[in-house]
Amino acid sequence: MTKASDAWIDVTPMSYVNSEASCTIQDRDTVDDTNKTERRMDRPILKFYQYKDRELSSHLLSQLNDLRHERILTDVLLCSEGREIPCHRNVLVSSSPYFRAMFCSSFRESHQARVDLKGVASGILGGIVDYVYTGSLTITMDTVLPLMQAASMLHYPRLFEACSAFLQEQLSPDNCLSMIRLSQMLHCGSLQERARDMAVRSFSDVAASEDFRELSLPELMCYLEDDGLCAEEEQVFETLLAWIHHEPFSRRGAIHDLFRKVRLRYIHPTYLFQFIANDPLVQSSTLCTEIIESVRRLLFSVGAKWPRELGPLWVTPRRYTCREALVVVGGRKNGERTSREALLYDEGTQRWQWLAKLPVRLHRASYVCIHSILYVLGGLTVGAGDSVVSTTVYTLSLKTNQWRTAEPMLKPRYAHQSVSYLHFIFVLGGIGPEKHVCGSVERYNSMFNLWEPMAPMPTPVLHPAVAANDQRIYMFGGEDAMQNPVRMIQVYHITRNLWCRLEARTVKNVCAPAVTMEDKIYIIGGYTRRMIAYDTKANKFVKCENMKERRMHHAATAIDNKLYVTGGRCISGHDVIEDSDSFECYDPKTDTWTSKGTLPYKLFDHGSLPLFCVSNKPYPP
Incomplete structure (x- = not known):
């Protein structure tokens, strides 16, 4: 009995183990599938999936451009200097408020199959149409100005600013004043701001340019008043003298107004009394000589306070630069x-x-x-x-x-x-x-x-x-x-x-x-x-x-x-x-x-x- 019992005890666990192992091997896939299903049931079920094709827009533009070149479904011709450029009205309308107003309002162009665009060269117009269909355009020094004018006229602001960015890269002390005038004509604020910043920060080089001597009096006054002007006061004085001597007969009367923009407190006294005070233009102005004499009295008598007429000039702070x-x-x-x-x-x-x-x-x-x-x-x-x-x-x-x-x-x-x-x-x-x-x-x-x-x-x-x-x-x-x-x-x-x-x-x-x-x-x-x-x-x-x-x-x-x-x-x-x-x-x-x-x-x-x-x-x- 003892042996039989022992044998039974020995066999039963072995049979159980083998049975368990067999069950595990046979049903492993089933168990895994069950676990996966339970995990999926624990997560929230998605009600929708938002799909975005990031290449569709560029692909669509490419297809429209191919259709344009093959003249398929084109319904309007843009004409300039005898050149005809086939286009799709809906593409033009979608790209610019100018064409939207032209084709979606009661203008006669909305019914015309052929539209003449005066004031835009054919090559520039072709480039802009290519830009509309491809988003790409090559800008050069030969084309940048007519491109900016056309972009402004046809209401393509991003192309306008791209031209402005191109011109900003060409800025130098020699051309920044010309760029300012150009930016004013084109109403381009970004170019004007960048060009003026260069004129102020590179004042030494800009003052030596021919464009500087052609500045008007209000323009020159604006520069001399600028706290950010990168120049020492001795150079400010020499600059205004050079500007006057460029056209002495018409400009010599401005010496007093310009002289008041020089911050005399920060000029070396030797330079002030030996050079500035003895300059013929300064001596020709009673108001200038009175200012210099006020400074002389102030410096000679250490304890004296500055005269009332000298006060605003004397307390002007140094330029920020x-x-x-x-x-x-x-x-x-x-x-x-x-x-x-x-x-x-x-x-x-x-x-x-x-x-x-x-x-x-x-x-x-x-x-x-x-x-x-x-x-x-x-x-x-x-x-x-x-x-x-x-x-x-x-x-x-x-x-x-x-x-x-x-x-x-x-x-x-x-x-x-x-x-x-x-x-x-x-x-x-x-x-x-x-x-x-x-x-x-x-x-x-x-x-x-x-x-x-x-x-x-x-x-x-x-x-x-x-x-x-x-x-x-x-x-x-x-x-x-x-x-x-x-x-x-x-x-x-x-x-x-x-x-x-x-x-x-x-x-x-x-x-x-x-x-x-x-x-x-x-x-x-x-x-x-x-x-x-x-x-x-x-x-x-x-x-x-x-x-x-x-x-x-x-x-x-x-x-x-x-x-x-x-x-x-x-x-x-x-x-x-x-x-x-x-x-x-x-x-x-x-x-x-x-x-x-x-x-x-x-x-x-x-x-x-x-x-x-x-x-x-x-x-x-």
Whole structure:
């Protein structure tokens, strides 16, 4: 029994398994079909299927074009210059409001089998019919104008704009003014806008063209009034002179109206008083000479306000195309030799570009910008085993990217400070040939290319923070000859040539730059992370967001109401002094600092300045 039972137990599971396997093999397809059916029953049943044949329209056009060529079902002949072009009315009606009005209204053409289209050349008409049936047409310089005229007449706007796009690709400074006139005749707004944009942005080249001299007075006035005109004000003046001299007898009376469009505030005083003021055309106009004399009185008396008649002319802002570019020059490079490098930062590409090198290596020179010219003043020239304190002044203009020498200073000095105000450059303090800290001050008048001594500072200091605002020069802190911090503000009144001193416990900066923005003077670091702003109107200090590191011997400048700080020497948490290549920006609106990347190399005791340039012109190679 036991064996029989065991045998039964052994056999039964085997039989079950074999049966199950057999069932699975035989009915697998049935089971799969059942599962698929159940899945299909779970999904929603589509009530319709939207089919779109994307090739039908092009195929249909192709077939209609074949019918046209074989003259099958054509019911109208378009005629021009003796040529007959068979067409289908329904195709023409569907393609243009012009033909729809012609064939679907009570015009006599709706019943005619032959329609004459006057004013459209046969070749142009044939091309347009081909375009209607194929959607394709070749445009050339020989056919573009009659095509545009025909497309305008027959109401084919896309073909009209295709012709406009073709002409826009042919635009150049030599033909953009002609294109503007053409666009006005054709009422083509897209071509006119593009051509005018080129005329404004390539004004230098356009002004030299023959078409420019043929402009009417209102047209020229419109260009000179444009804030987007890519030109310096000296060139604007020279351009209007060239326009007048083209037809002097009929145009010389316009000199006053044109002269008022020149933004005199942004012209170098030397150019204004030596060239413009002495031009015969300007001298022939009483109104022009009165404007120049008003500017002369304003600049000669520093504290004077502009006359009422000069006000609108003097407060006109710079043209939008004139932008400030950051230039970094000189200093100590990578902790080694004094650098001759000059770098320009391109905000668009966020890259640094090398300018022409300084002629000599200058240790602790001063740097200032006036009339879009960079000045490097004095410094210690280091030669082979010898060093000389210099009076030399070097200048750099982005127009030429060449260094030149200007009138030298009255006294040799280095480690001094320079600041510009109106057409003046002030040089303050420093160290002379005797290695003593000096308090002398001298002023450069850019109108007369002349240096003159001014009242010396009350307390000679080294490395103060210096900035100018509202007819005053402010000198914050610094250190004396014994390297002790000086806690005071020394203020120089420009119009009165007078100094005063203010004790200020808040001031304790050394080797820190100062920058003026909107009646506030920002003092950045100086052996500290601290930045404070002195409100010149309220006569009080305002705390600002600290820098990320303790910094000294760095440089700072303001561009577009933002503060840019470059390089310097940083003090780590372990009081280790390291050279820096940092490049940071401070926004006074948000009181925040952001990184702008790094300088190409580590740098300190350098200059950082804004230079104006015309935005459409490439930077110097």
